[in-house]
Every structure is written in C-alpha cells, then in structure tokens.
Amino acid sequence: MARGRGDLKARAQAAPAGSAFAAEVVTVGNEILSGRTVDTNFAHLARLLEAAGARVLHHESVADVPDEIAAAIQSAMSRVPLVVVTGGLGPTPDDVTRKGVSQALARPLSLDADILENLRARWRGRGGRDPMPANNELQAMVPRGATIVPNPVGSAPGLQIQHEASTLFVLPGVPMEMEAMAEQTIAPWIRARAARSVTYFTLRTHGIWESVLAEKLHDLASALPGYAVAYLPGGGGVDVRVRLPLGDPAGLDELRERARRVLLERIGAYAFGEDDESLESVVGKWLVARGYHLAIAESCTGGLLAGRITDVPGSSAYFDRGVVCYSNAAKVALAGVPASLIEEHGAVSEPVARALASGVAKVSGTEVGIGVTGIAGPTGGTPDKPVGTVHVACFAPEGEWHRHLRLTGSRGLIRDRSVTAALDLVRRLLAGLPEPVR
Amino acid sequence: MARGRGDLKARAQAAPAGSAFAAEVVTVGNEILSGRTVDTNFAHLARLLEAAGARVLHHESVADVPDEIAAAIQSAMSRVPLVVVTGGLGPTPDDVTRKGVSQALARPLSLDADILENLRARWRGRGGRDPMPANNELQAMVPRGATIVPNPVGSAPGLQIQHEASTLFVLPGVPMEMEAMAEQTIAPWIRARAARSVTYFTLRTHGIWESVLAEKLHDLASALPGYAVAYLPGGGGVDVRVRLPLGDPAGLDELRERARRVLLERIGAYAFGEDDESLESVVGKWLVARGYHLAIAESCTGGLLAGRITDVPGSSAYFDRGVVCYSNAAKVALAGVPASLIEEHGAVSEPVARALASGVAKVSGTEVGIGVTGIAGPTGGTPDKPVGTVHVACFAPEGEWHRHLRLTGSRGLIRDRSVTAALDLVRRLLAGLPEPVR
Numbered sequence: 001m002a003r004g005r006g007d008l009k010a011r012a013q014a015a016p017a018g019s020a021f022a023a024e025v026v027t028v029g030n031e032i033l034s035g036r037t038v039d040t041n042f043a044h045l046a047r048l049l050e051a052a053g054a055r056v057l058h059h060e061s062v063a064d065v066p067d068e069i070a071a072a073i074q075s076a077m078s079r080v081p082l083v084v085v086t087g088g089l090g091p092t093p094d095d096v097t098r099k100g101v102s103q104a105l106a107r108p109l110s111l112d113a114d115i116l117e118n119l120r121a122r123w124r125g126r127g128g129r130d131p132m133p134a135n136n137e138l139q140a141m142v143p144r145g146a147t148i149v150p151n152p153v154g155s156a157p158g159l160q161i162q163h164e165a166s167t168l169f170v171l172p173g174v175p176m177e178m179e180a181m182a183e184q185t186i187a188p189w190i191r192a193r194a195a196r197s198v199t200y201f202t203l204r205t206h207g208i209w210e211s212v213l214a215e216k217l218h219d220l221a222s223a224l225p226g227y228a229v230a231y232l233p234g235g236g237g238v239d240v241r242v243r244l245p246l247g248d249p250a251g252l253d254e255l256r257e258r259a260r261r262v263l264l265e266r267i268g269a270y271a272f273g274e275d276d277e278s279l280e281s282v283v284g285k286w287l288v289a290r291g292y293h294l295a296i297a298e299s300c301t302g303g304l305l306a307g308r309i310t311d312v313p314g315s316s317a318y319f320d321r322g323v324v325c326y327s328n329a330a331k332v333a334l335a336g337v338p339a340s341l342i343e344e345h346g347a348v349s350e351p352v353a354r355a356l357a358s359g360v361a362k363v364s365g366t367e368v369g370i371g372v373t374g375i376a377g378p379t380g381g382t383p384d385k386p387v388g389t390v391h392v393a394c395f396a397p398e399g400e401w402h403r404h405l406r407l408t409g410s411r412g413l414i415r416d417r418s419v420t421a422a423l424d425l426v427r428r429l430l431a432g433l434p435e436p437v438r
Numbered sequence: 439m440a441r442g443r444g445d446l447k448a449r450a451q452a453a454p455a456g457s458a459f460a461a462e463v464v465t466v467g468n469e470i471l472s473g474r475t476v477d478t479n480f481a482h483l484a485r486l487l488e489a490a491g492a493r494v495l496h497h498e499s500v501a502d503v504p505d506e507i508a509a510a511i512q513s514a515m516s517r518v519p520l521v522v523v524t525g526g527l528g529p530t531p532d533d534v535t536r537k538g539v540s541q542a543l544a545r546p547l548s549l550d551a552d553i554l555e556n557l558r559a560r561w562r563g564r565g566g567r568d569p570m571p572a573n574n575e576l577q578a579m580v581p582r583g584a585t586i587v588p589n590p591v592g593s594a595p596g597l598q599i600q601h602e603a604s605t606l607f608v609l610p611g612v613p614m615e616m617e618a619m620a621e622q623t624i625a626p627w628i629r630a631r632a633a634r635s636v637t638y639f640t641l642r643t644h645g646i647w648e649s650v651l652a653e654k655l656h657d658l659a660s661a662l663p664g665y666a667v668a669y670l671p672g673g674g675g676v677d678v679r680v681r682l683p684l685g686d687p688a689g690l691d692e693l694r695e696r697a698r699r700v701l702l703e704r705i706g707a708y709a710f711g712e713d714d715e716s717l718e719s720v721v722g723k724w725l726v727a728r729g730y731h732l733a734i735a736e737s738c739t740g741g742l743l744a745g746r747i748t749d750v751p752g753s754s755a756y757f758d759r760g761v762v763c764y765s766n767a768a769k770v771a772l773a774g775v776p777a778s779l780i781e782e783h784g785a786v787s788e789p790v791a792r793a794l795a796s797g798v799a800k801v802s803g804t805e806v807g808i809g810v811t812g813i814a815g816p817t818g819g820t821p822d823k824p825v826g827t828v829h830v831a832c833f834a835p836e837g838e839w840h841r842h843l844r845l846t847g848s849r850g851l852i853r854d855r856s857v858t859a860a861l862d863l864v865r866r867l868l869a870g871l872p873e874p875v876r
Contacts, residue, residue, distance in 0.1 A: 034493075322740075322761070324762070
C-alpha cells in the first residue's frame with residue numbers, strides 16, 4: 001500500500017494555480033540522526049523556502065552513507081520540482097554527499113579547477129599554511145553538469161543541478177553558510193517561479209490551553225471560510241496561525257484584517273502579539289510608547305531575562321541595566337534589598353521579589369523594574385519551597401504586581417518559563433490589562 | 439533503483455550480534471515542515487534511544503495528513519524492529535496521528551473508557567470547567583490492540599502496538615511529555631532487548647578548523663583500529679567523537695582511555711572537555727578547584743554570559759553576581775569603570791573591557807572578573823568599529839587577559855560567539871594555558 005506516497009506526489013502535482021511551489025528537503029548527517037546536533041538548519045530553510053513561495057511537503061534525515069543519500073534524493077526528485085539537500089559537503093572523509101548525489105543522478109564526479117583555485121585562495125587568505133590539506137581538495141569534486149552555488153561565508157561551495165523535471169540544490173550543513181546561500185540563491189530562484197506566496201496571519205497567545213483555544217474557535221470554518229487554522233507551540237504559549245485563502249479577490253491587507261477581527265473577538269484576552277512579535281519585542285514597544293526605562297534584578301534566571309530583553313535590536317534605547325544577584329550580598333548591594341527582609345522571609349519569597357523590582361528601579365533611576373527570585377533546581381528545594389518555586393514581581397508607575405509560580409520540569413525549563421512569566425507580567429501591567437489571578 | 443532502501447533494511451538486519459538495536463523515527467506536524475517549530479524533540483529522542491542501546495537509522499517528518507503518516511509508518515516498520523512516532527496526538531482537529539496509525543496497521547479506532555475517565559479526572563484536577571471540551575475526548579480513541587503509554591506530565595496518553603515483527607510507539611509532540619514518556623517506557627523496553635549499548639568517547643575542541651583537525655587525525659584508522667571517528671559541530675567548536683569498538687575484550691574504561699590518549703596527544707591543545715562537559719561546566723570546575731568566586735560585567739551579550747554560567751547546577755557556589763550594563767552610567771555605577779575612560783576610548787574598547795573585568799571583581803570582592811563590551815548589531819556600527827567588534831577581558835590572580843574579536847553574522851550569532859570566546863578565555867587563564875594570540 002504505497003497510497004500515501006502516491007498521494008504526496010498527487011498533492012504536489014495537483015496544486016491549484018496560484019498555490020505554492022512544492023519542495024522537499026533531505027538532511028545528511030550521522031550527527032543529526034544520533035541527536036547529538038539539533039537540526040535547526042531545517043527550520044531556517046523551511047521558513048525561507050516558504051517565505052519565497054514554496055511549501056515543504058516532506059523532510060528526511062539520512063546517515064552519511066552514499067546509498068541512503070542517493071535513495072532519498074531519488075524519491076524526493078520523483079515527487080516534487082524542488083529538492084534541497086543540506087550537509088555532508090565538508091572536507092572530512094565522512095562528508096559523502098557529493099558521492100550520494102553522483103550516484104542518485106548517475107553522473108560521475110570530476111575535479112573543478114575553478115573551485116580548487118578558489119579554495120586555495122581562501123585557505124591562504126585565512127592564514128592557512130601551504131600546502132592546503134589534501135582533504136580540502138575533495139570539496140572541488142562535483143557531479144557532471146552541476147553549477148556552483150557561491151558560498152559567501154565559508155569554503156564549501158554548493159551545487160545546483162537540473163535533472164529531468166526537478167531542480168536539486170546541495171548546500172553545506174554549517175548553519176551560517178547554509179542560510180546565506182539559501183537566501184542568495186534558492187529564494188530568488190523560487191520567487192521567479194512561484195505563482196504566489198502562501199500567506200499567514202498568526203495571533204500569539206500566553207496563558208491558555210490549546211484545547212480551550214480550539215473550543216473558542218470551533219466555528220472558525222464558518223466565521224472565516226477558506227482560511228485554514230493550526231495551533232503551534234510558540235514562544236511562551238500557543239500560536240494560532242491561519243492560512244489566508246488563496247485566489248481571494250480581496251487584498252492581503254483585508255484578508256489579514258478579517259482574520260485579526262475574528263480571532264481577537266474570541267481570544268483577544270490571551271493574545272500578546274501578531275506574527276513575528278515576541279513577548280520581549282512587545283514589552284519593548286510598551287516601554288518606548290510610555291517613555292519608560294527598564295532595570296532588572298534576577299536570581300534563578302541568571303541573566304536569561306536580561307538576555308531575552310536585549311535580544312531585541314535597539315533595546316539599548318530603553319534597557320538601562322540588569323543585575324544577576326545570586327548571592328544575598330549582591331541582592332543588598334545591587335538592588336538595595338534590606339538584609340533584614342531576606343533574613344525574615346528567605347531569599348525566595350514574595351517580599352524579596354517585590355524589593356528586587358522596586359529596588360533595582362530606584363538604584364538605577366528607571367521608571368520600571370522587574371525582580372525574579374526562585375529555585376531552579378535540581379537541588380536547593382525544601383518541603384516549604386520545592387524546586388520550581390519562583391516569585392516574579394514588576395514595579396512601574398502603573399502599579400506593583402507579583403506572581404507566585406509553581407513550576408515543574410528541568411532546570412532549563414523552569415528558568416525559561418520564569419522568564420516568560422516575568423515578561424508577560426510586565427506586558428500586562430504596562431498595557432493596562434487586569435492583573436493575573438494565579 | 440530502490441537500492442538505498444534495500445541497503446538500509448540490510449544494514450538494520452545484518453547488524454552483528456552485540457550491536458545496537460535499529461530504530462526509525464517519524465515526526466508528525468505541519469508546524470515542523472513549515473519551519474515554524476524547530477524539531478528539538480527528535481534530537482532528545484535520538485539521544486535517549488541511543489543511550490538505551492538503539493541506533494536511529496532514518497528520520498522522516500511528515501505533514502498532518504493521515505495518508506502520509508500511514509505511509510511513513512509502513513515504510514519504517516518494514517525496515518526496523520522499533521519505530522517511534524511523535525506528534526499529532528493532541529485534542530485539536532489537526533491532530534490526526536491516531537487516524538494515520540489506524541490506517542497504516544488496518545486496525546480501527548475505538549473509544550477507550552479508561553483513558554476517557556482519566557482525561558476527565560485530569561481536566562477537573564487542573565480546574566477546568568465541566569463539561570470537558572468534546573475535542574479532548576478524541577484523545578481517548580485508540581487503534582485496536584494498542585496498549586497505553588502513561589503520560590506523567592500531560593493529558594495525551596501514548597500508544598504501544600506490536601505489529602508483525604515490529605513495535606510501534608506513538609508519543610505526543612509536547613517536548614516535556616514526549617521526553618518523560620520515552621524515558622519511562624521506551625528506554626527500559628530497549629534496554630531489555632538491546633545486546634549492548636553503543637559507546638562513544640568525545641573530545642570537545644574550540645579554536646581549530648574541522649579540516650585541520652581531520653588532518654591531524656588522518657592516521658586514526660591505524661592508531662585506533664576498530665574505532666570510528668566523526669566531526670560534529672559542538673557548543674563552541676568542533677567535537678571529535680569516536681565510537682568505541684564493539685566486542686573488544688578490553689573493558690570500556692580501557693577502550694576510552696586508549697581513545698583519550700591518542701586524541702589528546704594530537705589535538706590536546708585545542709580540547710576543553712570530554713563527552714557532556716561544556717565550556718561553562720569546565721570553567722565552573724576550575725573556579726571550584728582554585729577556590730575562586732566569579733563576577734561578570736557584560737554589555738552586548740546582555741546577560742547571556744551570566745545565563746550560560748548559571749546554567750550549570752550548583753553554580754551558586756562560585757558565581758556571585760553579574761551585571762548587564764547597557765548604559766554608560768551603569769558601567770560606572772556597577773563595575774566602577776572610570777567615566778573618563780569611556781569618554782577617551784569609547785564604551786567598546788580594550789581599556790573599557792579590562793576595566794569592566796577588574797572593576798566588577800573589585801566591587802564584588804571576587805577573585806575573578808569577566809568583562810564584555812561590543813557591538814552586536816544590526817545597527818550601531820561605525821567604520822572604525824563595525825558591527826561584530828567585541829572586546830572580552832578576564833581578570834584573575836593568574837593575570838589579566840584581553841581579546842579583540844572581529845565577528846560576522848546575525849545579532850544572535852555575534853552574541854553567542856562572544857559568550858563562547860569569553861568562556862574559553864577564562865578557562866585558558868585559569869588552566870594555566872598560554873594566552874591566545876588572535
């Protein structure tokens with residue numbers, strides 16, 4: 001029963017005029033299959049392909065074995081007009097993607113003199129001693145009929161090969177190189193061919209379960225005919241993403257506005273942003289809008305809250321300082337927390353969180369302060385204050401808020417969720433929304 | 439030419455006695471294929487399977503389409519004895535994995551009364567209003583003959599199904615749930631069946647190119663017969679991982695020691711750690727060994743350096759405080775940098791980086807201080823100090839070091855690499871290694 005595969009091919013070929021260009025991706029590398037490396041490349045690539053107007057229907061990861069690389073490329077090329085392979089183009093003996101491509105297309109490998117000269121020039125330019133290691137020369141072996149995809153940031157060039165009805169792009173697995181090459185070569189290639197890009201509207205939520213969202217939106221098919229909805233884990237909650245109808249005579253702006261209206265009406269209370277907005281960028285917007293500056297005093301999150309805030313380009317306009325006060329002495333010295341308060345309530349407590357928020361704002365001369373204190377584990381918990389006990393507090397002209405979090409999970413997860421909760425708390429306070437009750 | 443696939447089956451079946459159990463993974467979800475979500479689940483799962491004694495030979499990601507899910511499951515089950523499917527078990531209408539499984543195995547779905555009662559109890563326990571949304575009931579539909587994989591941290595139960603020669607596990611896509619269930623159910627299942635786990639020795643390096651590593655290790659096949667080497671992108675550089683020979687009469691400790699000896703002899707100058715050690719955990723070890731405490735003053739890395747340091751459980755024993763001083767006033771107030779120094783050299787300069795490192799140590803009363811200042815972009819660069827100009831400095835009883843970094847890439851990449859460079863600088867200083875020259 002190869003029904004599914006036939007259907008996939010059918011889906012790719014029967015795509016209506018004006019819909020996205022069908023693509024598949026093959027990732028090569030034992031390190032991916034062993035889980036040693038997280039395949040962030042694929043997500044970057046898929047987003048880039050989609051933004052240019054293609055749609056990824058299938059993705060396979062295969063081992064560094066030429067036969068398996070060849071088989072995956074052949075299957076993909078039999079189904080869709082665009083196949084992208086990443087990984088295995090490096091200079092070491094386990095980089096066998098060139099062999100796999102050569103085998104899949106039955107085109108022998110030969111040495112490309114231009115690439116070789118380029119590799120040597122690059123090697124010398126980076127201060128490499130002569131002669132260049134023989135391993136690097138392998139990178140100049142290409143299948144017959146391939147053209148070169150320039151690599152603006154690394155040594156391994158990519159390949160582009162037209163074969164029967166499909167086009168194959170082969171890129172290195174190094175994220176920075178792969179991204180730059182896909183952006184410069186594949187994206188324009190797709191844009192020149194795709195009839196129209198797929199367009200989405202996303203409403204990002206925090207603090208509501210996926211099943212409750214789905215219930216509140218159960219009549220979406222009739223409220224937004226032609227739209228398709230998906231629920232995705234987002235940065236800090238669930239993203240509700242709707243695909244705008246293709247071929248609708250209304251303009252994209254009007255189609256987006258329809259979706260926005262319907263979604264906000266039903267779930268607006270939980271929405272913090274749209275599309276690529278993050279909690280930290282929305283917090284930044286509110287700070288700018290109110291003309292406020294921000295200071296942070298954090299303990300268990302260890303700098304990650306400041307790290308998220310400063311991830312936003314231009315955050316220096318409103319972010320004054322952060323202090324990571326692990327020791328009690330640092331809490332006293334950097335955020336003006338009274339030592340007696342720590343003694344009486346313990347460092348992990350509501351009064352200390354509130355004192356961190358107001359204290360760091362006063363010490364820094366900023367309008368807004370955030371305080372975080374808690375136990376991220378795996379050790380340090382007590383029956384009274386188990387691992388996962390976190391207090392976040394926010395101080396602003398609009399008020400002084402506090403939340404007591406009872407989190408579970410790994411150290412990393414507890415730290416992440418504490419950061420998200422703190423960002424959402426300050427967002428709600430600045431936006432004039434009601435204080436969260438739990 | 440289905441040669442590759444046949445070979446994959448052959449590889450799985452012809453595995454020598456004592457080698458790892460062959461497995462494949464299928465990830466379900468449009469959000470993965472669109473690149474909206476990074477598939478971190480797969481890496482976690484693969485590591486867990488490998489640690490238990492299985493080896494992942496192939497991984498596919500498919501859309502939320504029952505036919506495609508069914509086809510991927512069928513192919514995988516025809517090749518290997520263990521197939522794990524993740525994702526698409528949730529309560530919303532786009533969760534169709536149950537349908538795909540039912541179709542792949544030709545076993546109809548029916549309502550499981552125990553699961554339903556369990557879902558209802560959980561819903562009430564979490565404060566959900568009666569009645570539970572009908573969507574949630576979908577989670578109680580299971581294929582005939584399936585047994586339940588308990589979910590200790592969420593509502594969606596997993597499934598285990600024996601079908602012909604293969605065993606299929608189906609888990610939810612929520613990372614915390616997937617991990618907990620795989621750990622509790624699949625890992626022991628594998629350990630009971632796998633003849634022997636695959637074991638690796640990894641030496642982690644920083645500051646050396648992959649091609650140069652490969653050249654230095656070109657004779658590894660003769661120096662370490664029976665070992666297999668791979669070069670993997672690691673946290674801060676390239677990891678050199680060797681697979682220990684299976685079936686060798688020497689014990690694992692001796693096999694590891696042989697690998698360690700050979701690798702350290704050739705590339706020891708670039709190695710910062712082994713196996714799961716990270717730069718930040720090694721820095722922590724040195725601080726403990728020397729009896730030192732650490733304070734950090736960072737600007738462009740915005741808290742991420744403190745975040746990495748405090749990612750290590752128990753770091754509160756040596757980490758006193760971090761200050762994120764974005765404004766010049768904060769640099770003066772928190773790290774005692776003379777205002778005149780900033781005026782004369784600019785905030786992004788060697789003297790200010792050195793003053794941040796020594797100043798924050800003096801203010802905090804710690805033996806060791808780290809300072810980072812730079813321009814992460816995308817704006818803020820000048821012809822003199824382009825985006826990517828970063829100065830890191832380290833102050834310790836062993837000396838005062840500084841490095842001028844000239845980085846390229848996105849804001850995120852520049853921040854990440856600055857953190858790594860700072861960690862490596864303090865590691866080398868504390869370990870008594872020579873100062874890096876560039």
